Amino acid sequence: MHFLTILTPLLGLAAAAPQSGQAPEKVKVKGISLLGSGCPAGTADVQVDATGSLFEATFSEYQVQTGPGTQAIDWRKNCKLTLNLEFNSGFQFSVLETDMFGFAEIPAGAYGQCTNTFSFTGNGAEHVDYSIKLPGQYSGNFDLQSRPGILSWSPCGGSTAILNMNTACNINPTNRPALIAVDHISGKLVVKFAIQWRACHKH
Template identity: 30%
Template structure:
């Protein structure tokens, strides 16, 4: 099943990482993505794609807008890109879910002295509790990177009602205005930046 925003064609990226063994087998009989809203400097509405294979994996594919850059001639506002995603999941009543891990796949080209950060926050609409995961990439670095993060999230969606999952992602580079140059999460070869979110289920 696939939820796509616009006619903008986004190249799919095959992840080598399987679903972690900790993923529980129990899932609701019915599950679908009813809607997705995105916004921010890194993902204007209509620029991302979510192509999921089952009820436990939410792969998010970003476009070239989600690219941070620094360098002597690069504007300061290009050093950080943000993307706020609101995912409306609809599923059989009597279940709740939580995020328990995430995979990042992307491309970086960083000079010595340039540092890149990829960060994500997870929370449910209407709730203040949230959890973060991040990874740092230190230059010099050139190539594709992959990172698996275990997310110790004990916050479950509410029973008896559906709460949208929010994923706030960010890519940034430092320092700004230095002699070194860097680009993070640029389209490269056959891949765009990908962020797969793994969810677990339980019955209320």
């Protein structure tokens, strides 16, 4: 299984990661829900490892297509991953490290793009975007990487948070045959290695 093949090296990296006194003792993905045109019910699968620190979502129908015979619903797809996280109170964290893997076939004169938007429930309109441009002529695999170090933080005042990761892909113009297919999204939630923490200020 692909998830297990990536799990072993990632756990090795996590074990070697430096520890910090400015980090909570525990953080776990307690659950993930998927919703969107790119992940209709029954077409996506999510696995979380035993530690709750690694996850992978795989898709069977996350495909954007343009050209003759396609419709508006085919030209843009999205899937929103909602991650429920649990951790020691008194901390905040920034975006975890993720990779969005897929395949694209974009002819010359056409243009594709995938964007991952991260936000925390309770932080209003604050969000951070990561994008990959797929200009034609393009044929092959792609990896949209999202890395920590951004200035977006979960709300203070609790021991749980909801992280929203909205993924979306589209192609223009829509009259030329082209394809973007998202295979899977992998995420790592490991203290100090894949996530940034800071202590909340007391008022």
